[in-house]
Amino acid sequence: MVTSRALPFDVRIPILNAPMGGVAGGALAAAVSGAGGLGMIGMGSSGSVASLQRQLPLVPNGVRVGIGLVDWVVRREPGLLDLALDAKPVLLSVSFGDDFGWIARAHERGVLTAAQIFDAEGAARAHAAGADVIVARGREAGGHGRHLVDRDELLDAVLAATARPVLAAGAIATAADVRRVRERGASGAWVGTAFTACREALSSPAQRRALIEAGPEDTVLTSVFDRAAGYAWPADIPERVLANDFTRRWSEEFDSEVAGRELAAANAADDPRGMSINAGLGVGELREERSAAEVLAALAGE
Ligand SMILES: Cc1cc2nc3c(=O)[nH]c(=O)nc-3n(C[C@H](O)[C@H](O)[C@H](O)COP(=O)(O)O)c2cc1C
Known part of the structure; x- marks a missing residue:
């Protein structure tokens, strides 16, 4: 077993809910952090200053969460990145862009950063830009991304490309999946689909x-x-x-x-025959609506 690299923030269970637009609001993020993981509020394609302002108060005082934004949405919505930084998240991510300039802006404000990447070349660029944590997102994953490399192969390549902590992402849906990526050297897991049917989620x-x-x-x-x-x-x-x-x-x-x-x-x-319902290849493991704490405990093997 490889010794995993320490994450730069305190967390009892090294599992994060991915910042999922339309699914991971303040209630889900607070529930995940409250249960010992790190919850992330996600602002997706329809993310806005008003929408983040609605989600932030759902996190009780004393519970700390992260925030994830989308590159082209940040460019469209003036003030969104500053609002996210003002909230002093444990971790900030801005996904799906090729310009990592947001990392320096976060660091100026004392905020840690996680960069989601899809290949070893992206990992090297995120490393050079100073990302504190690299999220290696395999092609199995739900939602948007460049679906290029299988998760475990990507994880190995990213661990070789950077000495920073790496979170594995893509179809991590069971305790065995979490164990497998940790044994390969991941410092934790960035999990989307497994949290989509949680009671605290914004999904319908x-x-x-x-x-x-x-x-x-x-x-x-x-x-x-x-x-x-x-x-x-x-x-x-x-x-x-x-x-x-x-x-x-x-x-x-x-x-x-x-x-x-x-x-x-x-x-x-609310007709699933015509809506966009993001899901990764781990979706078959979803059996019922559960609380975020139950999902987190199951992933952690507790
Ligand atoms: C419902 C859903 C919405 C998502 N929205 C976002 C988003 O707004 N921003 C983002 O960085 N990633 C988003 N993602 C991708 C996740 O960050 C992550 O790559 C993915 O969920 C990991 O794979 P998994 O779903 O198989 O666990 C979303 C994923 C899902 C399933």
Whole structure:
């Protein structure tokens, strides 16, 4: 067993809930931190100053959490990065951009940083920019990303590319998964999908049912929801979602006006046949709605 590198913050269980837009609000993050992990509030494609202002007060005084933002959303929303830094998060991440300038800005304010990367080259650049923690996100993962390298292969490559602590990400859904990545040298796990059906999450009842019923064969990589919503995601960053009527209907041709109307209607009706439900290849391990503390304890093997 490899001795894992120490994380730069205090945590009893070295497991973080990934900052998931539309899922990981203040209540989920507070529950994860309260149970001994590190909770992250996620601001995704529709992240905004107003939305972060709504989530921050849900974290009780004395409970410390991290905050995760998205690069192109930070550029669109003036004030979002400063608001996140003003909240003095334990850890800040800004994902899905190639410019790591936010790391220096966080350090000027005394805030630790985690950079999510998809290949060894990204790890080297995040290291050079001073990232305190590197998140090695394998292609199995749910949500947006460059789905390039298998998780364990990426973890090995990133551990070789940096001496900083590395968190493994991608289909970490059981205690055995956590053990496996820690034995390979990860300092902990950055876990998304396993927390999506938590009672404290912002996911809707219909989304949770769809997640619980799904298996890994039900996920696809797509950009159709982003195109329909008019989001400014880079073309090479699709999202891993549950396949549904919408992904099947729009996989060949695309009409942004019609698709946009259909997506808005499905969202308004909480209809999983037409909504974007992000999930990774570990989705088959979701069996029921549980509390974040139960999910965390199960992942930690407690
Ligand atoms: C529902 C959902 C929403 C996500 N939203 C974000 C986000 O807003 N920002 C971000 O950095 N990563 C986001 N991700 C990706 C996670 O950071 C992480 O890479 C992924 O969840 C890890 O794989 P797993 O889902 O298989 O555990 C999201 C993932 C999911 C499942």
